[in-house]
Amino acid sequence: xxxxxxxxxxPVPGIWWKPAHRAEKVWVAIAFAxxxxxxxxxxxxxxxxxxxxxxxxxxxxxxxxxxxxxAFANQYKVDTDRGVPVVAPPxxxxxxxxxxxxxxxxxxxxxxxxxxRLHLSALDVNHGFSLYPVNVNLQIVPGYDYALEVTPNAxxxxxIICNEFCGIGHHTMVGRVIVTDDAGNTLSDNRSAxxxxxx
Amino acid sequence: MPSAFRTxxxxxxxxxxxxxxxxxxxxxxxxxxxxxxxxxxxxxVLTRWQAVHLLPAEWYYRILGVHxxxxxxxxxxxxxxxxxxxCCTALLNSRPAAPRLGWVSFGLMFAGAALVEWMQWxxxxxxxxxxxxxxxxDPLFYLGVxxxxxxxxxxxxxxxxxLVIAKREKTYEGSVPLVVYGAITAAIIAVITxxxxxxxxxxxxxxxxxxxxxxxxxxxxxxxxxxxxxxQQINVAAMVAVWYMLAGLTVGGVVLNEKVSRSAFVLxxxxxxxxxxxxxxxxxxFGPAWKIVNTSYFMYMAVLASMIxxxxxxxxxxxxxxxxxxxxGLFGWLRRAPWGDPGFSGMVLSVIIFGFVGGITGVTxxxxxxNIIAHNTLRIPGHFHATVVSGTAMAFMAATxxxxxxxxxxxxxxxxxxxxxxxxxxxGMLLLxxxxxxxxxxxxxxxxxDISFSQAPxxxxxxxxxxLVLAVMGIGGIMAVTGALLFIAIAVKSVFFGEPVGEWKTxxxxxxxxxxxxxxxxxxxxxDEINERLHGGRGFPGPTPGTMVLVFVFLGAFMVxxxxxxxxxxxxxxxx
Ligand SMILES: [Cu+2]
Numbered sequence: 165x166x167x168x169x170x171x172x173x174x175p176v177p178g179i180w181w182k183p184a185h186r187a188e189k190v191w192v193a194i195a196f197a198x199x200x201x202x203x204x205x206x207x208x209x210x211x212x213x214x215x216x217x218x219x220x221x222x223x224x225x226x227x228x229x230x231x232x233x234x235a236f237a238n239q240y241k242v243d244t245d246r247g248v249p250v251v252a253p254p255x256x257x258x259x260x261x262x263x264x265x266x267x268x269x270x271x272x273x274x275x276x277x278x279x280x281r282l283h284l285s286a287l288d289v290n291h292g293f294s295l296y297p298v299n300v301n302l303q304i305v306p307g308y309d310y311a312l313e314v315t316p317n318a319x320x321x322x323x324i325i326c327n328e329f330c331g332i333g334h335h336t337m338v339g340r341v342i343v344t345d346d347a348g349n350t351l352s353d354n355r356s357a358x359x360x361x362x363x
Numbered sequence: 364m365p366s367a368f369r370t371x372x373x374x375x376x377x378x379x380x381x382x383x384x385x386x387x388x389x390x391x392x393x394x395x396x397x398x399x400x401x402x403x404x405x406x407x408v409l410t411r412w413q414a415v416h417l418l419p420a421e422w423y424y425r426i427l428g429v430h431x432x433x434x435x436x437x438x439x440x441x442x443x444x445x446x447x448x449x450c451c452t453a454l455l456n457s458r459p460a461a462p463r464l465g466w467v468s469f470g471l472m473f474a475g476a477a478l479v480e481w482m483q484w485x486x487x488x489x490x491x492x493x494x495x496x497x498x499x500x501d502p503l504f505y506l507g508v509x510x511x512x513x514x515x516x517x518x519x520x521x522x523x524x525x526l527v528i529a530k531r532e533k534t535y536e537g538s539v540p541l542v543v544y545g546a547i548t549a550a551i552i553a554v555i556t557x558x559x560x561x562x563x564x565x566x567x568x569x570x571x572x573x574x575x576x577x578x579x580x581x582x583x584x585x586x587x588x589x590x591x592x593x594x595q596q597i598n599v600a601a602m603v604a605v606w607y608m609l610a611g612l613t614v615g616g617v618v619l620n621e622k623v624s625r626s627a628f629v630l631x632x633x634x635x636x637x638x639x640x641x642x643x644x645x646x647x648x649f650g651p652a653w654k655i656v657n658t659s660y661f662m663y664m665a666v667l668a669s670m671i672x673x674x675x676x677x678x679x680x681x682x683x684x685x686x687x688x689x690x691x692g693l694f695g696w697l698r699r700a701p702w703g704d705p706g707f708s709g710m711v712l713s714v715i716i717f718g719f720v721g722g723i724t725g726v727t728x729x730x731x732x733x734n735i736i737a738h739n740t741l742r743i744p745g746h747f748h749a750t751v752v753s754g755t756a757m758a759f760m761a762a763t764x765x766x767x768x769x770x771x772x773x774x775x776x777x778x779x780x781x782x783x784x785x786x787x788x789x790x791g792m793l794l795l796x797x798x799x800x801x802x803x804x805x806x807x808x809x810x811x812x813d814i815s816f817s818q819a820p821x822x823x824x825x826x827x828x829x830x831l832v833l834a835v836m837g838i839g840g841i842m843a844v845t846g847a848l849l850f851i852a853i854a855v856k857s858v859f860f861g862e863p864v865g866e867w868k869t870x871x872x873x874x875x876x877x878x879x880x881x882x883x884x885x886x887x888x889x890x891d892e893i894n895e896r897l898h899g900g901r902g903f904p905g906p907t908p909g910t911m912v913l914v915f916v917f918l919g920a921f922m923v924x925x926x927x928x929x930x931x932x933x934x935x936x937x938x939x
Contacts, residue, residue: 169686169890171611172545172604172618172679173454177537180621185898187905188623188674191914195670198918199663205929206655206731214937215732217645217654246820279937284647290495290580292739292808296823298935299806301738303646305581306497310647315937323823327739327808329491331498332421335812338819 217302219312220281226306229285230269233260237270245271245340258283258311261324261339263291263304265331268324268339276319276343284310292328295341301327316343367458371769372866377534378770382452382459386445386770387858388469390763393441394854396476397756400433401847408795408840412833413814420812424491427810429483431492435594435751436511437476442759443549443601444472444518449770450546450604451525456534460524464517471514478507491810493587496567496578505568512564516557519550541618541625542611545604548628552597552635559589559639581648588639595747596635598755599669600628602717605758606676606710612765613707613877614700615687615884616680619907624675630668634660644734654731666726673718674914678907685897685906686890693909705775706877709761709785716789717754720796723921725750733928735938739810742803745796752843753792760850761785764877767854773861774875777853784853788846794839801832804931 167182184192210216236251236259243250249270253259255278262269264287274280284293286306293302302310324339368377403426409417418426452459459465481503482488488500526547529535539547563586569575607624610616618624640657643649684696701707724746728737737743767775775781805826807814816823867873873881887893897906904911 167618167621169617169886169894171616171683172541172607172624173611175455175535175537175540176621180538180625182620182622184620184623185905186903187907187911188620188678190903191674191911192623192667192671194918195667195674196662198670198921199667202663202666202726202730202925203655203659206659209732209929210651213732213933214939215735215932215935216651216939217731217735218651218939219647221647221650248820289497290584294739294806294808295936296806297826299736299740299804300935300938301645301735301740303643303738305584305647307579308581308647313937313939317936323821325806325808325811325823327811328495329424329498329810332424332489333818334424334810335420335814335816336818336820338816338821338823340821 217312219310221311222309223307224285224309226285226287229260229283229309230262230264230287232283233262233269236260241270242273248340250342253280255280257281261293262287263293263326263330263337264288266326266333266337268326268337271340271342273342273344274316275348276316276345279313279315282312282314284312289330290328291326291330291337294325294327296323296325298322303328319343319345319349371453374769376453377456379452379458381462382448383770385459385462385465385469386448386453386766389441389445389448390766390770391858392473392476393438393445394851396433396437396441397847398851399480400430400438401844401851403427403430403433404840404847405844408837408844410812412837412840414830414834415837416813421486421489423812424810425483425486425489428488428491429480432479432483434756435492436508439598439751439755439759440511440515440594441472443553443597444469444515446601446605446759446762447518447522447546447550449766450543451522451529453770454540454543455526455529457525457529457532460521460528465521468514468517468521471517472511473514475507475509475511475514478503478510482507493591494567495587496570496580496583499571502568502571505564505571509561509564509568512557512560516554519553519557522546522550538621541621542604542608544625545600545607545628548632549597549600549604551632552593552600555635556590556593556597559586559593563587563590581646584643584646585639585648588642592639592641593635595751596631596665598751600631602713602755602758603628603672603676605762606672606714607679609706609710609758609761609765610676610680610683613704613710613879613884614680614683615886616676616683617686619675619679619682623671627668627671627675630664630671634662634664634668641729644729644731645738651731658729658731663726666722669718669722670914673714673722673917674910676714677913678910681907681910682894682897683884683886686886686893687884693912696909701878703782704764704877704879705781705785706761706764706879709757709764709789712785712789713754713758713761716749716757716793716796718917719920720793721746721750721754723924724800726921727925727928730925730928733932736928736932736935737803739808740803741799741807741809744809745799745801745803748792748799749796753789753796757785757789757792760788763850763854765879767857767861768864768876768880771858771861772864773857774864774873775853775877776856776861776875777849778875780849781853784846784849788843788850791839791842791844791846795836795843796839798832798834798836798839802829802836805829805832807833
């Protein structure tokens, strides 16, 4: 028996818990199955996929993290650009990057195809790590060390844009990452890197 | 003593005059907030459109905060307060509980909003909408938010008290209408949301006074988004309730099955409590298990709920039209619908853009790994302008075209313009959302004054296509703001200088009064018989084959967009 025809503005007399038509049941079932796919893709990508925002996460004193970054920069410094050290750590090593208003410290020089563990944290307020034009975006929170294994897949001269509001000079906060080939060539052909894509 | 009630000549409902005054006051302040927010929007869009770049940096960030608070908090919540008062009194023929306390809470909200405006405009709260510590604002800013939230929470309490009164005084028979049921879910979510707000703004207020040494920035983000995202779920529930209301008023849209629609509302309540997780997917404070579980609870039941409403609302309209004799073909009911009624067109545009743009992009970028290519880019505002603005705000505007004659008893001013306002506003918002979404997919950041990076130490060259999509965003934004200002002009003129609705003959067309009121979509006396016939013997597509086609088109678009994003993600550096 169907409920008496009524709109959403009318009170419903009697019991409204009545069986739905098959068409509705089918749609609910299909929608539910799709929701299960939406869920399953996430664990599946941890297992089979190459891009996961997991990493190793620990608490850290902001000043201690900056000191660790400075020690790292002094250890592997190869050059200076606009007053910022250019640092070339060996593949497989721990790499440190500190965000502070309004600077990314230091400049990193990595080798294509090699894996590093990149530690990210902030000295003062929240910042946003946005690797351009690769389009990797991560939240940087002061007091938290976010350590992710990264493996570049193209050579080039990349930028780090701050994409979390951090103060009045936020839009001037740009850093640099250089990826060379095995021979150390800094062939900076960003055209070969992806220039962004479809939504 | 004069009666506290009047009888609505259009709907025959008993309307309490005191409650009506509360609806009016909240709606008027909502429109004022909308005006401030819309002017801010115009300034922002003309700044982000890099070719124009209007505001200086300091004012860009300041106005961005003003825009966020006015649109997402003041406009939306004031309007929701009006919706709550309307649903628990007018729709249930009831008197309001403690109307004096209703005015006290209205005053509290007003004082809170005024404090926030003062702090923001005077540059003492340049912390944007989210106010993430350790960025610090003047204590009065946090105090303003707290006052506003306490006021809103009190109104929600009065809403529940009014429901009890209506039940006890038997002002209606049976169960509350579906629209009120939707409003109840919105109110329950509002309680959860506002408690999160208290939980985080009170310590932050104390911290700004120097009483507490620090607020953990990651814990702040988690609890703050319990307010920030859950409040969007209030909007969704209220918006869906408005969809059902307008479907009934404009085309005689029916409720296909109360069990299905009400269960979907319950899913909203049960599955949103940690919706904040969507905002922390690439944060350092939480592990993958926490992120996956709290975005989906293994099942994405809140998404399921929206997909159910996405079917039942159009299907209810289709069946309502078919029951009234518009039975030709798959889409005859759509062709014959009242597209010149802004209450109808606005509601339909809200359903379409909310679902196809807002919904699909939201679920996709809210996926743990896909968030890597979306977090804090312009894709995020691209998504939520399609949900909150094209969806919720458009639905509220459409509802206003009916509230003006029904509650304010005024004709809709500038009727000719009102008829195309929804199209202008929606098209503008659609262009804005698409422009932002595409720009974001090229890596253009949100909340950023200067993407030419003229003052940065290293140059950044965006893909030339970015100029084009930002122009689309700019033009769309200007169209949408024009549509919003037009709406405000219509609302203000109608309320303060409008022509009284007067008398009309049922079945006639009266300029200034939506046709759903002067020529209501009534069903024939033997409608239940016709309904049985439409339900029987049609096999799988059921009584609403047109909607069945539409939802499968939706599902197809969803799948294509979702898997395209996985494909793009797979091309990134390896990361883990
Ligand atoms: Cu920054």
